[in-house]
Amino acid sequence: MSDSSAVLSIRELVKVYDFVPVLRQLDLDVAQSDCVALLGPNGSGKSTLLRLIAGLIKPSSGTIEIGGWQMPKEAAAVRAQIGMVSHQSLLYGNLTARENLVFFARMYDLPKSERDDRIAALLEQVGLSRRAESLVRTFSRGMQQRLSIARALLHSPHVLLFDEPYSGLDQDAAAMLDEVILRTHQDGQTMMISTHLLERAQRVATRVMILNRGRVVLDQSAAAIAEHQLASVYARAIADNGVVKDSTPASPVTEPAS
Amino acid sequence: MKTGFWQVTFAVLRKDMLAEMRSRELLSVMGLFALLSVIIFSFALELDREARETAISGVIWVTVAFASIIGLNRSMNSEREQGNFDALLLAPVDRSALFLGKFLGNFLVVLLVGLVLLPLGTLLYNITLIQPWVLLILVLGIFGLSSIGTLLAAMTAQTRARDALLSIAMLPIVLPVLLAAVRATTSIISNEPIENWITWPQILLVVDLIYLVLCFFTFGFVIEE
Numbered sequence: 001m002s003d004s005s006a007v008l009s010i011r012e013l014v015k016v017y018d019f020v021p022v023l024r025q026l027d028l029d030v031a032q033s034d035c036v037a038l039l040g041p042n043g044s045g046k047s048t049l050l051r052l053i054a055g056l057i058k059p060s061s062g063t064i065e066i067g068g069w070q071m072p073k074e075a076a077a078v079r080a081q082i083g084m085v086s087h088q089s090l091l092y093g094n095l096t097a098r099e100n101l102v103f104f105a106r107m108y109d110l111p112k113s114e115r116d117d118r119i120a121a122l123l124e125q126v127g128l129s130r131r132a133e134s135l136v137r138t139f140s141r142g143m144q145q146r147l148s149i150a151r152a153l154l155h156s157p158h159v160l161l162f163d164e165p166y167s168g169l170d171q172d173a174a175a176m177l178d179e180v181i182l183r184t185h186q187d188g189q190t191m192m193i194s195t196h197l198l199e200r201a202q203r204v205a206t207r208v209m210i211l212n213r214g215r216v217v218l219d220q221s222a223a224a225i226a227e228h229q230l231a232s233v234y235a236r237a238i239a240d241n242g243v244v245k246d247s248t249p250a251s252p253v254t255e256p257a258s
Numbered sequence: 259m260k261t262g263f264w265q266v267t268f269a270v271l272r273k274d275m276l277a278e279m280r281s282r283e284l285l286s287v288m289g290l291f292a293l294l295s296v297i298i299f300s301f302a303l304e305l306d307r308e309a310r311e312t313a314i315s316g317v318i319w320v321t322v323a324f325a326s327i328i329g330l331n332r333s334m335n336s337e338r339e340q341g342n343f344d345a346l347l348l349a350p351v352d353r354s355a356l357f358l359g360k361f362l363g364n365f366l367v368v369l370l371v372g373l374v375l376l377p378l379g380t381l382l383y384n385i386t387l388i389q390p391w392v393l394l395i396l397v398l399g400i401f402g403l404s405s406i407g408t409l410l411a412a413m414t415a416q417t418r419a420r421d422a423l424l425s426i427a428m429l430p431i432v433l434p435v436l437l438a439a440v441r442a443t444t445s446i447i448s449n450e451p452i453e454n455w456i457t458w459p460q461i462l463l464v465v466d467l468i469y470l471v472l473c474f475f476t477f478g479f480v481i482e483e
Contacts, residue, residue, distance in 0.1 A: 054348055058482070076350040077259040084348055088341030094277040106269035107349040109261040135280075151345070 007032050007158050007190050013062035015048050022048045024214040035185045037205035038194040044211040046194035050161045054084050067158045083152030083160045087167035089144040093137030097128055097147050108155035122150040126180050142173025149180055162193040178204055198230045210237045259350055266351045270359025284332055288325040288371045295321040300382040314383045315443035318375055319436055326368045326403045327425050333364055334411035353478030365404040372396045391446045398462040399439035402469050403432055409473040413480050438462045
């Protein structure tokens, strides 16, 4: 049974690529307004998990439920509840920022009457109002990531997924992206962010989840981890591979250690 | 919950046309290739006027086929480069609508190149190519090339050797289209009676419909894992 208050509910999720299990019997509930930082070494299954939630790939077994809709049975309904920001911009370089957003607004069937106001508000939110008519290929990587967030928020998704959003950003651009993420989270947006940057994860997240070899090895409230301690918690979790015990988990680690 | 089929189709078509009008990336590369190809063939066949007359339809269709391969590759790569195809797949849309939008965009661009080739061929080979029946064959032939080409380009875009793979995969499959188009064009410009060649456009029409239906229903499986 899924937690009834959860926006996102995952049960016994398994993903196997060419006989190699990437995710093993994963259970997870994400509550409304949670900001979950998904950490783990390369190949731990972070991106696979996000792509499964987004419906870009199909699970080998298990269920994913978002806003009461089940994947893959009700894939279109689930997709309407998801926004995704990837390390790639997912934008068209030969279109302007506004044209990109208009195109995706059409793809998400945003009513024409609301479209212009929504696009203007989002461009304002990500600080790109002045560059609305500029071609995206002229944007810096940081600006493209901010526009990506506007694209992902266009249809007011229940859950916003970030897959390595800081990849390729310099310190200033990453700080600016942090600001946009924090502001978006303050508006009550539920989020999951996969990253390797532990400090950034701790700054923006309300909950920290560490994956290793396809299993959740730590799931804890970000507030419960003392400042500057995340690195040692992370190292311990990866070394112990699933035997981390903590008195203040945000939600139980449902995956038993193998 | 899904976005309307035609809304998605026309949104994709409009986006592709807008991007192409701005960058002219496809038209310039395909157009230049077509121009060079026709000129080189014209020089190669210059000494033998009779051979030139019989070879013109082959020259035109080989040029159109290779130009379309170049265009299809670039068109699908532009979707892959920034992960844009993922953005399309994230939307609650019918995958067939995405296919139709991409196909119509590719069809229009290749058709434009084909339409430029006709007066160019007329000028260089001194044979009247601008005829209503030749135009119809051009539309039907390019329709078939673009539909199966869009599907194959979506498949090969996910591979490393995509440029070579598309040619290798596409040319054998479009053989019926090329064969029917070349035979029909040759007969039309030789002023043969219509009953001698009307079967070829009919074959083209049937092959086009089979390709379209096949691609329409399989595109979703091809682009998803």
